[in-house]
Amino acid sequence: MHSDDYVEYCRETARHVRTLHDLALRGRNKEEITRQIQEYIVEAVGLQSGDDLVDIGCGDGTLLRMAERVGTKTAIGLLATDEEVALLRRSGFNVKQGFTDQLPIGDESASVVVCNSVLLVVSREKIPASLREIYRIAKPGARIFVGEVPFIPGCAPEPKFESRRETLSYLYHTYGLRTWFGMLRRMIYWTLVGKPPVILDGTQISFYAQPDEFIGMAEAAGLQIVRYWQHEYPNTRNNYLLQKAS
Numbered sequence: 056m057h058s059d060d061y062v063e064y065c066r067e068t069a070r071h072v073r074t075l076h077d078l079a080l081r082g083r084n085k086e087e088i089t090r091q092i093q094e095y096i097v098e099a100v101g102l103q104s105g106d107d108l109v110d111i112g113c114g115d116g117t118l119l120r121m122a123e124r125v126g127t128k129t130a131i132g133l134l135a136t137d138e139e140v141a142l143l144r145r146s147g148f149n150v151k152q153g154f155t156d157q158l159p160i161g162d163e164s165a166s167v168v169v170c171n172s173v174l175l176v177v178s179r180e181k182i183p184a185s186l187r188e189i190y191r192i193a194k195p196g197a198r199i200f201v202g203e204v205p206f207i208p209g210c211a212p213e214p215k216f217e218s219r220r221e222t223l224s225y226l227y228h229t230y231g232l233r234t235w236f237g238m239l240r241r242m243i244y245w246t247l248v249g250k251p252p253v254i255l256d257g258t259q260i261s262f263y264a265q266p267d268e269f270i271g272m273a274e275a276a277g278l279q280i281v282r283y284w285q286h287e288y289p290n291t292r293n294n295y296l297l298q299k300a301s
């Protein structure tokens with residue numbers, strides 16, 4: 056699986072959402088987990104009124120809502136697909152389609168840049184360009200949060216299964232009857248039309264790096280490290296607080 060497949064996974068998710076929170080692409084208790092994560096991001100970057108926030112890969116828009124409450128001057132979110140954009144726009148969010156390595160944002164326009172749980176699905180060769188893009192859009196003195204960067208390869212956010220039965224059982228126990236039934240219908244359809252039952256599950260981590268390597272890449276893009284710490288769950292990822300020199 057390549058990172059472009061992950062974009063297809065985002066598209067598929069947007070086409071079958073039950074609630075907007077599905078766009079955060081987290082499993083159980085997604086709403087609560089996403090809220091907690093975005094709350095600590097708000098705290099880590101010291102988000103305040105008057106800030107200009109860019110949230111790269113903004114998921115279900117939770118951070119954008121929090122920014123609104125804080126009273127930021129602007130808050131814009133970027134998403135991988137037009138399907139996700141359409142859903143969030145319908146709920147009143149200021150969002151655009153854009154990839155990490157080509158941000159549709161002007162130079163030096165953000166006082167805060169957040170990119171959480173996104174770089175892990177971006178292919179390694181695009182990471183330097185993605186970090187340079189963050190540097191380009193950041194105002195001098197900007198605070199930058201790059202979160203959930205895995206330091207080991209591995210699987211997440213969803214497990215992979217060899218059989219339809221295992222897949223269905225996992226979906227039932229994790230997401231409930233509706234998701235189970237939706238997948239069952241798709242599987243029956245695939246059988247009828249003779250399509251292979253390939254599910255774009257977005258499991259593969261495309262990029263991971265040890266802190267030394269990641270900090271080196273960020274510094275090569277012009278960014279300065281403020282601190283980094285281990286993410287709580289899963290505990291195989293690091294969060295980085297960076298800045299652009301004033």
Ligand SMILES: C[S@@+](CC[C@H](N)C(=O)[O-])C[C@H]1O[C@@H](n2cnc3c(N)ncnc32)[C@H](O)[C@@H]1O
Binds near residue numbers: 092139
């Ligand atoms: C796991 S969700 C994380 C959402 C949110 N940042 C959070 O922490 O709740 C991944 C997000 O990254 C976006 N995304 C995926 N690939 C991307 C890429 N190459 N460039 C920019 N965004 C991407 C998706 O649209 C999705 O919103």
